[in-house]
Amino acid sequence: MTTDDLRRLADELGLDVVGAAPAAPYTETERHIGERRARGLFGTMRFTMAQPEVSCHPETLLDGARTVVSAALCYYVGSPEPAAGEGRLPRYAWSDHYADLRERLDALGRRLGGSYRVLVDANQHVDRAGAERSGVGFIGKNTMLITRTHGSWVVLGALVTDVELDSTPPLDAGCGSCTLCIDACPTGALDEPGVLDATRCLSYWTQTAGEMPEDVMDALEDRVYGCDICQEVCPWNRGVEKRRGGDPLPEGSQPVVSLVDWLEREGDDLVAELERLYVPRNAPRWLRRNALVAIGNVGGEGEAEVAARYVDDPEPAVRAAARRALAPVADRSRLEGGRG
Numbered sequence: 653m654t655t656d657d658l659r660r661l662a663d664e665l666g667l668d669v670v671g672a673a674p675a676a677p678y679t680e681t682e683r684h685i686g687e688r689r690a691r692g693l694f695g696t697m698r699f700t701m702a703q704p705e706v707s708c709h710p711e712t713l714l715d716g717a718r719t720v721v722s723a724a725l726c727y728y729v730g731s732p733e734p735a736a737g738e739g740r741l742p743r744y745a746w747s748d749h750y751a752d753l754r755e756r757l758d759a760l761g762r763r764l765g766g767s768y769r770v771l772v773d774a775n776q777h778v779d780r781a782g783a784e785r786s787g788v789g790f791i792g793k794n795t796m797l798i799t800r801t802h803g804s805w806v807v808l809g810a811l812v813t814d815v816e817l818d819s820t821p822p823l824d825a826g827c828g829s830c831t832l833c834i835d836a837c838p839t840g841a842l843d844e845p846g847v848l849d850a851t852r853c854l855s856y857w858t859q860t861a862g863e864m865p866e867d868v869m870d871a872l873e874d875r876v877y878g879c880d881i882c883q884e885v886c887p888w889n890r891g892v893e894k895r896r897g898g899d900p901l902p903e904g905s906q907p908v909v910s911l912v913d914w915l916e917r918e919g920d921d922l923v924a925e926l927e928r929l930y931v932p933r934n935a936p937r938w939l940r941r942n943a944l945v946a947i948g949n950v951g952g953e954g955e956a957e958v959a960a961r962y963v964d965d966p967e968p969a970v971r972a973a974a975r976r977a978l979a980p981v982a983d984r985s986r987l988e989g990g991r992g
């Protein structure tokens with residue numbers, strides 16, 4: 653199959669960008685993982701970094717693996733801003749785009765024939781490494797895989813197959829002298845260009861158990877999960893934002909959540925509704941902690957009343973976030989009262 657055939661097929665299946673490369677080790681990435689792990693830049697994360705001998709070796713993922721097809725699916729649509737009492741979700745999590753991409757890659761695998769394995773956001777494969785190698789995009793200083801046509805507003809996945817396909821070349825593009833994402837990151841997580849210090853990253857902390865550092869809680873503002881700042885400022889994203897900014901929100905999308913609901917809802921129910929998000933041990937207390945942090949930043953009297961129920965929570969991180977939530981809410985109400 654030629655590159656043109658592959659692109660046509662991908663187009664038919666609704667994949668936005670596609671590329672192919674030999675199923676061979678990601679040697680550089682494996683080295684980066686070793687170095688970053690030794691420097692403690694992954695914090696407590698396990699994911700791909702727990703087993704680089706697998707995640708950087710696509711040739712081991714399938715008997716007779718010949719090719720890795722990497723694909724990107726764009727998720728950008730225009731956004732409503734959170735109202736009072738609401739928390740913000742990151743764009744990739746407004747609905748389950750990973751499931752959508754998995755289905756499309758599975759359909760591609762069936763059309764290609766042979767044996768194949770689909771991996772999307774799986775611990776066994778570093779998705780950005782495959783996508784970079786096959787020219788789906790380049791890696792920016794914010795560590796995002798950036799496509800020429802859809803910027804970084806894409807989720808990535810891979811299809812490892814025993815079918816031999818023509819390779820597509822790496823993308824000849826880059827950041828140039830731009831440093832907007834480095835300057836915009838509120839906690840300095842990108843100070844070393846192209847190398848994320850997860851222990852400084854807001855997105856990391858919303859997905860990690862335990863108590864958050866004070867400056868991280870402040871910088872989260874109304875975010876209850878993830879962070880899009882280093883993509884929002886990226887010039888490579890302007891084109892797709894213009895093209896798709898007016899598109900309606902697909903049915904079932906959830907760009908914002910009720911902060912009170914996250915505190916009041918029955919735990920299992922809350923985690924089940926947000927199954928598409930990674931939550932440590934699927935424990936609702938980490939979602940509640942995030943909501944309490946957001947209430948501390950942007951909540952009003954109504955949210956504070958509910959937050960107060962958590963000041964003696966058995967989990968120290970939840971307790972701390974609840975106590976922090978109450979003081980600034982009181983301050984803000986006084987200020988607003990003064991202005992009125």
Ligand code: B12
Nearest residue numbers: 684700742773778779781796797807808846848855878879
């Ligand atoms: C662990 C993880 C995280 C961690 C750590 C991210 C990280 N940068 O390592 C946390 C929780 C912080 C996170 C956050 C986010 N993530 Co995440 N995450 C992953 C996961 C599961 C593994 C990533 C990984 O292997 N990291 C280890 C190292 C090797 O990877 P890397 O930093 O991506 O490294 C690349 C470059 O930085 C470069 N590199 C590495 N070291 C060095 C050193 C030097 C000197 C240089 C120049 C380059 C360089 O090479 C690598 C590629 O070969 C992948 C899914 C998967 N299975 O791959 C999703 C994934 C990377 N995440 C994704 C998304 C969408 C996000 C968020 C945008 C979500 C959000 N809105 O909050 C943020 C973005 C934060 C950021 N700027 O990276 C997408 C990225 C899509 C894209 N266009 O790039 C992925 C691919 C999921 C998917 N299947 O779509 N994520």
Ligand code: SF4
Nearest residue numbers: 837853854879881882
């Ligand atoms: S996701 Fe947010 S906190 Fe993390 S590197 Fe990007 S801007 Fe910084």
Ligand code: SF4
Nearest residue numbers: 792793827830833886
């Ligand atoms: S904001 Fe600038 S430096 Fe950062 S990834 Fe985009 S182009 Fe590169």
